[in-house]
Amino acid sequence: MRGCSAWMMALAVLLIATPLKAQDRLDVVASFSILADFVREVGGERVDVTTLVGANGDVHVYTPAPQDAKKVADARLLIVNGLGLEGWLPRLLQASRSKAPIVVASDGITPLKLGSEADPHAWQSVENAKVYVKNIRNALVQADTADADDFRRNAERYLAELDALEAEVRSEIEKIPPERRKVISTHGAFGYFARSYGVEFIAPSGVSTEAEPSARDVAAIIARIKHDKITAVFLENISDERLIRRISEETGARVGGTLYSDSLTDEKGVAPTYIAMVRHNIKALTSALSR
């Protein structure tokens, strides 16, 4: 009981301290870089975003460090993708004893199936990204009513940008002849993109970057490339590129550059924001496929 009352004291002190802190910015933790970008766009000046899996990190195989538990414990709001992407999250939450409300950004999206599990990479379709942004906006508005108008304004501006982006993607895809809209990529991160925009992605390994492909898988892909006359294979920024290079050399399909799937690059990279990432991907696709 003594421990409990100590906690109560700490809580009381915290509660007293909070009104002073309210002038400060809202502490938000996002599970990976793409969500963090959304939160920054919507929250603008009024939020402090911390990312657990930063630029170029692999959110699938991430193992939390103590600072991460601390970040989560200190957060006022925790934004996650959901759909089974953050398998490490339950343990982290337990360990950090966080009281922050958890917002599942993909809430309301009907998941695609990848095998028996849901495909978590929903953000690869811009339409879904808009759902993410709306969910994040609602969460921020609820967490910090004083700045609600700011958040709504920012979200509206950003959603308009996403609308423009969606139109841009569609018109770019139009430029690729329909029979050439097929590519190989290292892990199945583009299911939603494929469904929304009608580009077929064939992946050597399954949903997770951990799975090791078998000789049969690789042979099947090579046979498929030759049979369907697929002209481009793509790398992603997070998985082993040697396999895809091997496939490329063996089939004569060109390596069409790097597609960014699960994480943004840092400021100096080609895809520091979500919009830049989508633009980069679509440019890589069209330049590899339209010739």
Added chain:
Amino acid sequence: MSIHDALIAPFTEFEFMRRALAAIIAVSLSGAPIGVFLMLRRMSLVGDAMAHAILPGAAIGFLISGLNLFAMTTGGLIAGFAVAILAGLVSRTTGLKEDASLAAFYLASLALGVSIVSIRGSNIDLLHVLFGNILAMDDQTLLVIAANTSITLIVMAVIYRPLVIESVDPLFLRTVSRAGAPAHYLFLALVVINLVNGFQALGTLLAVGLMILPAAIARFWARDITGMICVAVLSALMSGYAGLVLSFQTGLPSGPAIIMVAAALYVASVLLGSVGGLVRQLFPGRHLEA
């Protein structure tokens, strides 16, 4: 499906299968003899320990030059040598046994490696890059493996006699020659080189598989070292080839498929082996008549 389709067509049809086979042949040729000596010197688990010791070197290579296979391999080699030599020094100059001193050094090295990887902050799967995939043999990796194999075979030819004598009767060697210690260190260096080979071909956990399992198999078929080395190389080659075919036909991941074939051969040898196999022990009569 004809026999040709099942066993040969995968290799004639796909270049990646031919490259995988070439890599496996190279790894078998040098790894299996090393495994035999490891076994004879009761160091079968040393390979696993050394595999962990290599990590910090690879991590430093990664920090210095990013995802550069050559830098990471060199770093791994240096770290592996350092641990092997330090552990050897401690065990030869103090009372601590080889296994204990190696355990101490490899654990320290592993802890260092994990810390260095996380200092970088990026949690890109370093192991994925360091540990290749048998199906993705590019020219650079194949050359590294071939070079390592050639070095191993040449060095082994040079130190063969002291190595054999030290494995069976170290005290005798000490009385007639001073070649024991240098041969021992060179041998440890070869172990490290072959571990790097194994990493490239089979990935992390299985790197030691094509060294130790064939040696254990050979123990059940041959009495002298030459015979054991021949059987070990042969069974490594068989496991490699059959594992690739198995992976091709059933969709099992290639590294585990190869090691599973080797493990099956091992079980068969334990049962049926002509030297101390269980069946021969139970029915010695028939064997003696033959």
